[in-house]
Amino acid sequence: MDGSPPPSEVRTTTCYMCACRCGIRVHLRDGQVRYIDGNPNHPLNRGVICAKGSSGIMKQYSPARLTRPLRRKEGAERGAAEFEPISWEEAYALLAGRLRKIRATDPKKFALFTGRDQMQALTGLFARQFGTPNYAAHGGFCSVNMAAGMIYTVGGSFWEFGGPDLERAKLFVMIGTAEDHHSNPLKIAISKFKRAGGRFVSVNPVRTGYSAIADEWIPIRPGTDGALLLAIIRELIEAGLYDRDFLARYTNAGHLIDLDPESERLGLPVLDPTHPEVNPEVNAMYPSNKVWWDRATQREVPSHARGADPEILGEFRRADGHPAKPAFQLIADGVRDCTPEWAESITGIPAAAIRRLAREMGETARDHAFELPIRWTDSWGVEHDRVIGRPVAFHAMRGIAAHSNGFHAVRALAILMTLLGTIDRPGGFLHKPPFPRAVPPSPKPPNHADAVQPDEPLANPVLGWPASPDDLFIDSHGGPARIDKAFSWEYPLAVHGLMHNVITNAWKGDPYPIDTLMIFMSNMAWNSTMNTAEVRRMLNDRDGKGAFRIPFIVVCDAFQSEMTAFADLVLPDTTYLERHDVMSMLDRPISEFDGPVDSVRVPVVPPTGECRPFQEVLLELAGRLELPGFMNADGSRRYRDYPDFIVHYETKPGSGVGFLSGWRGAHGTASMKGEPNPRQWEMYAANDCVHHHVLPEEHRYMRNANRGYIHWARAMRLRSYAEPALIQVYSEVMQEFRLAAQGRRPGRRPPPHLRARIERYFDPVPFWYPPLETEATDLERYPLAAVTQRPMAMYHSWDSQNAWLRQIHTHNYLFVNPRTARAAGVEDGGWMWIESPWGKVRCMARHSEAVEPGTVWTWNAIGKAPGAWRLDPEANEARRGFILNHLIAEELPQAHGPRVSNSDPVTGQAGWYDVRVRIYPASAGEAAETAPRFAPMPALPGTAPARASWIAYFAGKGTRP
Amino acid sequence: MRPAFSVVFLTTLIGAGQGLFLALYSAEVMGALGRIAPPGPRFLHAGSWFAALLAGLGLLASFFHLGRPERAWRSAARWRTSWLAREVIALPLFIAGVAAYGLAHRLPLGPPLAVGAFALAACLALFVCTGMIYACIRFLQEWASPLTLANFFLIGTASGFTVATALAAAFEPHVAGFFGRWAIVLTVVALASRAISLARNARLRPRSTPQSAIGVEGARVEQKSMGFLGGSFNTREFFHGVSRGGLSVVKWAFIVLGFLVPMALLAAGLAAGSVALLVAAPVVQYAGLVAERWFFLAQSNHPQNLYYQRTA
Amino acid sequence: MTQLALVIDLNVCVGCHACVTSCKEWNTSGAAGTLADDRPYGTDPSGTFFNRVQTFEVGEFPATQTVHFPKSCLHCEDPPCVPVCPTGASYKRAEDGIVLVDYDKCIGCKYCSWACPYGARELDEHQKVMKKCTLCVDRVYDRSLPEAERRPACVMACPTSARLFGDVHDPDSEVSKAIAERAGYALMPEWGTKPANRYLPRRKTECVPPSPSSSSPR
């Protein structure tokens, strides 16, 4: 075998076959991609790469690539995918003309929603400068519960925000995770952990992927993790197996909570009016004059007073005779009845196993604790000569989050981790800068619909972190200001928006109609939408006068997705190998435990056809619309192009803080902060496209209250204030809303029909309730839970155009426990129906002993609409593949009142995994193909002219050597 | 396994060719020994050519089995280790040998029986090679048995004698009885041998199991996914894709058409002196033996299949 | 004598398929390429891959084990696929034990694939020659690569380092030690093929490991 021609060039950049964003090396031969491997110098993936990343070649040269701007043909129906190519100039003129009118009259009629991107700093800025409230990324239908539940409790979350320290953990508990964003790093870490002899427990109704290599699999009924976690918390409290010192000092466990039934602050921390406020401006947001009940003196003392140590359990009478309890006592009270037996009846996990698990966690944290000889100073000036480690680590994801009771379950998890004393401690959970942020973070959304004015930017960022009803984005009647009703009384803490309701709401004109809907990188006509068949109808629906209910739809995509069929204007994006991108500190960087990391993508191959990066499109539009911030005083454009924008943009003039933290300063010598460096891109490119600011040891732990770290973070503008991020085991924010619902709080009150809802779900102590959908379902008729899982070798919908990846997941089956299947008469490999109250799907069955008998599941987003992705309309994906989305309603009927989103009532997180179904065999005469099926989508102009009957890729020679 | 028709035709045709040669040669030997009235040289000459033709057609069929027939010349290289390479040598030698044997009845090449001895050796070697191609793969348990050699030999010989009977009935009637009686005897013996192998195979317990395939103990080891859904060489080459019922039909078809009907036709044809019946016998038998060979190939259960059970 | 091989640790393999596509990617444009794909955008797409990751279930609920099982050519020490090859296209290298196919000699008779009990060979439907894992022979000796990268593509890719590469005849190699310490085993030992590739079994950690210097600060 003789050697193959050597690659002519190797360039480093950042992968974007998924949101993990590993460092890659792209090897080129004669201008074509020869090989993509992991960059060994990259902190995230350290040289490894995944199945998707290794298939980048087939993405780059996919026949489904869009290569020209397209306009829907005059008279063609949306969904029919009949387009004509137009020039970019025509596209810009069309879009800018429309947007200019909207901005000058009613900016909220422009809605911008983005999917799988990681560039929300730019899209958010664009929306804010445009002045529309209707902007969000995909987090609402993704995992906002995991973000919000954790951030509202410990100031950080998983993924690029923080994670398990598996290098030092001894017990690792993974809950409801199939693959997650941190794909390669998590795999690297789990394997090392296992090799070092660590014990790995997985809680999941299904045993695949990570769970497959767990030492213990704990099958759980979907939607019940809250009950499990509360029972574990109860067991730990009963047994005294918690880290009292940690709770007392670094959490609000010791804050005395006012229990005076007459008080306006019932259920809120007692504030000491006599205690001088350090900084009144900050104090308004993060009051520091709270009080403890001192153990030694048995008196009320300012919290964190020198030498004091708070009681965290008990009930105390204050000087004025009113009762008060430390916050932790209220947690203990709240979980008193959450016995393992109670949890067993809900979760299906034997009570003994729950007890054993609780003990194992508590004892490992206690008996295997260790110390690192690291000096640090806490936020109250006390010096410590060591950092304590407690080797119990957790990772959890959408198994907990994607339920309408997920916020409280995630809070329960955060509290459990706190009880074990594992927050930002070695062996436990570690933050990744810029996290931890304040609890909650300081940015707030606009708090009144009047903030939206013609031709005006918004004064606040569109998205933020409400701390009380005063931060809600509502109108004077308490109605929503946003099309998705985020930050309204319906979903007060919808910090990521509710993208899953945008189309339905816009179609209904509820709360108001919009004009232009712009979707970037999301397949909203298929797998990211609930109730897919209906939503597709809505997208093409017209009012009585024959006008589209959603007048104009713009889709920016790189491939012929299902969504493109419904666009009026299609903008062809570049691929990740063709464009500049930033994984910015202002957005979602790729930080490590030991310090901030950001990275870039640089083009390694030229753009295909007429593709243009969406970033350039936004900048062009900003220029044409003359959006403030993008223009010079003389009216000329401030930024030449996207790379120029990235280099020169500063959060405030002269702030020295921009999108990228590396190689700042005129000579590129500054890190984190410094004046813009015109050669910043080159320097990134020359340094593996990544910048890692490694923190000194004393800044690597206990960062919720590590003074040195926090001051540094504020100086670097990672934090706005230098206040400690005190962990909120008891949620004051929740109580503020509850008080408003109870009418005990001055200021805003929820409208009457939402009062009971707010009062119930805004409980400062986490609790378990059945998912909303199960309450709206006849469980006798629909007894089974149906969930999906991410396949490791496929990214949502977008890899079916990838000739290599699609061979691994060409179509999908519904996995059913054989006992369940046999009871329903469903045969292994046979055709069957899966039906929910909202729809039904015909699919193929696969018996599996690796799923809990009350659950059925399938791989996510494998089924495709005929003809989409440039696949043959009869391709397996379209004929045998299916999506569960047809079974999942985006709205639920309520016993009283209008329909509500099928979402968590706190955060608006889409309740994907709440659906209940029944299954039965397809009858003998039925077609052996999936249902529903849709009319085939023709090839879009600009995609590959013909489908090759075979390919044999050889770099430098193309797909047919 | 999925039977390739190129292989089916290759093995059945050369088997018949070899058998026909054996018939001719044995008749000439018996004639020389004075046990029967010998067939005439014209018949032996033409018959040999017919045997060579059958074998040549088999050789031709084999080319259709190759992905790269233009390189077929390479295929004798590893005769030291490969039964296939040996077959590749033995088959042309046999064809040459039988042609020479035929010609020896026309041209002064030497005593035909002496010339034929060479063909006889090639013929027997070819039987061994062909059989061993299958029998030598130890984990194809249905094949890895001396019965495979016996069957290839007996079936090939029987079908050759049947062909010889038909040829004789048409052109050299006085030896038709000799050929026909032996054809019946050989067909009976072949059927017996084949039946034994069927019985053996029915009782085989696969030595490889899902447990040994992946090296995991446990009462229940079941594949859920072979790692791809659209099929691959491994799902195409090693699975016949025919139902159990279908297989059983083929089995009975070959028993009936390959053995029982030809025996009846031979017996009736000899008894009635009917050329038509005797000519029908090899035609029916060949169809049956095609089914037999298909079944032989299909029935072998490749251990690799343990890795290609299910998609998901 | 050297015998290069892969040792696959089923204790950490999560079935991610990285080794599948990285192998395809490396090899299709490499010395062993191309690796064709039929109906790449049509019904039942079917391509040549040297490595597949399969899933098995062991036991019954709730005591089910899910086993992810990567499989490529095992580079048998007594490879039945080699002697049967009539042309000598299929051969085992004396110097390192890698079993290879010489595409220039192969006639595409498929006989070697019949003689492989593991289903590790695939005929390329377009070049009509037999293909299989080459153990990335075009990487492992490539002096233009840095030392650390002279390893198979699948080994480099594997995020869990479940794939070890080395000389199983060298008792001091990482792979030999792993086999010895972890009871590495061969597939289908019943056929005496002596696969060079070995698998490391699952190992269950029942309780948290004791800490050597456990000091309780509480």
Ligand SMILES: Nc1nc2c(c(=O)[nH]1)N[C@H]1C(S)=C(S)[C@@H](COP(=O)(O)OP(=O)(O)OC[C@H]3O[C@@H](n4cnc5c(=O)[nH]c(N)nc54)[C@H](O)[C@@H]3O)O[C@H]1N2
């Ligand atoms: N039933 C069910 N449904 C679900 C989920 C579930 O678990 N179960 N999960 C939900 C979750 S968490 C999420 S995040 C969503 C994801 O769903 P989506 O947000 O729809 O994500 P993708 O399917 O990845 O598709 C995004 C679009 O991005 C396009 N794209 C790919 N690369 C580029 C590029 O470089 N530029 C541009 N402009 N476009 C590109 C693709 O072609 C595709 O059309 O699905 C949700 N839907």
Ligand SMILES: Nc1nc2c(c(=O)[nH]1)N[C@H]1C(S)=C(S)[C@@H](COP(=O)(O)OP(=O)(O)OC[C@H]3O[C@@H](n4cnc5c(=O)[nH]c(N)nc54)[C@H](O)[C@@H]3O)O[C@H]1N2
């Ligand atoms: N390869 C690949 N990687 C991806 C993606 C992809 O499409 N492909 N998508 C990315 C995106 S957008 C996201 S949001 C993340 C999602 O990352 P994950 O959350 O890991 O992905 P899911 O597939 O939603 O997995 C949810 C898991 O929870 C389990 N589960 C369901 N319900 C429950 C429950 O009630 N309790 C418990 N304990 N478990 C439950 C399911 O069985 C499943 O294993 O992955 C990201 N990473």
Ligand code: SF4
């Ligand atoms: S995990 Fe995601 S970013 Fe990393 S290599 Fe794989 S696809 Fe690329």
Ligand code: SF4
């Ligand atoms: S890359 Fe590694 S973890 Fe992934 S399937 Fe292959 S061997 Fe297993």
Ligand code: SF4
């Ligand atoms: S695994 Fe198969 S192809 Fe590889 S050496 Fe062994 S027998 Fe030959």
Ligand code: SF4
């Ligand atoms: S297919 Fe090629 S390698 Fe295999 S036995 Fe035939 S000639 Fe040898």
Ligand code: SF4
């Ligand atoms: S060693 Fe090379 S050829 Fe073999 S499976 Fe791994 S990547 Fe593929």
Ligand SMILES: [Mo]
């Ligand atoms: Mo997501």
